[in-house]
Amino acid sequence: MARTQGSHSDITGPRVREAALRLFAQNGYAAVSMRQIAGEVGVQAGALYNYTPDKQSLLFDLLRGHMDDLLQARAACAQPDDPLAALEQFTRFHIRFHHDRPEAVFVSYMELRNLTPENFEIIEGLRRCYEDQLEDILRRGVTEGRFDVAEPKIAAMAVIAMLTGVNTWFRDEGRLSLPEVEEIYWGMVRKAVAA
Amino acid sequence: MARTQGSHSDITGPRVREAALRLFAQNGYAAVSMRQIAGEVGVQAGALYNYTPDKQSLLFDLLRGHMDDLLQARAACAQPDDPLAALEQFTRFHIRFHHDRPEAVFVSYMELRNLTPENFEIIEGLRRCYEDQLEDILRRGVTEGRFDVAEPKIAAMAVIAMLTGVNTWFRDEGRLSLPEVEEIYWGMVRKAVAA
Structure with a gap:
């Protein structure tokens, strides 16, 4: 029986997250109720609490899931030693990954303000982890005399903002x-x- | 008497817009009611309708006001003939202007989805007008052999996204x-x- 219930959660969990993502992207986190999310999934509002303790947890799961996916997909890429090849790889990866999930990207940026301070800190840490990867590539290129970048951290954020802008x-x-x-x-x- | 009423509107109008901007930035357009905005201003909900016909008009006023301010401030700048000087001028202007009003920038980007199609088209036109100014600088630089830019329109959007990212x-x-x-x-x- 535990197994059946597990399977049920496995199916419903992703559907809850998809519905929440769609509604948050359309209306914003603050305007969406748990009742609306339940309605979108086709379950009773009470049943939703089997899958998530509250709306904040749902938002946090979405934002953390997005960052986990990003970091995992990035870890699965070849990591060229050559800084120029690594920078090209990062650039193309970033554009493609973000192009494929515009709603998650939009909600991840827009709803940072609605995370609790503890949850915000975790997401910020994951974002920094991603930015650090680009910063490291830039630093390596500077060390090897291939790049001229005064502030690798700021250059990393500038490049990421430029690339994410493709989605707009x-x-x-x-x-x-x-x-x-x-x-x-x-x-x-x-x-x-x-x- | 008409004059007194006019003066009263002149004072309350900006306060209504400020309150709406603050609340939209904090909670998102869809989550904010006219009653909340009235409360923030310190007037009765009914009185708010003296200043704005509805919440959509308020959002549109904010977004149009932001773009009008941007285009006017830009028009007041020196417009160097030299493409490199013009590009530097645009870059520094964009960073400073957006730095000074983070809430308006955030709401202008985030709430485009909540404009009616007619209002969206007007705001889009104003945004294009601004982007075109940078595109023109890039095209001039290409014509004069100073810049190498394959797609000036896309380069303009890339530069603008990068510069606006400073706010984050x-x-x-x-x-x-x-x-x-x-x-x-x-x-x-x-x-x-x-x-």
């Missing part, structure tokens, strides 16, 4: 394909940090 | 002053578009 304007049916957009951004990033 | 991490009490941050970003922008 890119449309799959637009004039340029995603690989073409990657190429344009990679050209700008490469030059921006060049020695 | 910069703190006035931090290690670097805003002029120092301007200098770092200007260095990256200059190189990113260099011929």
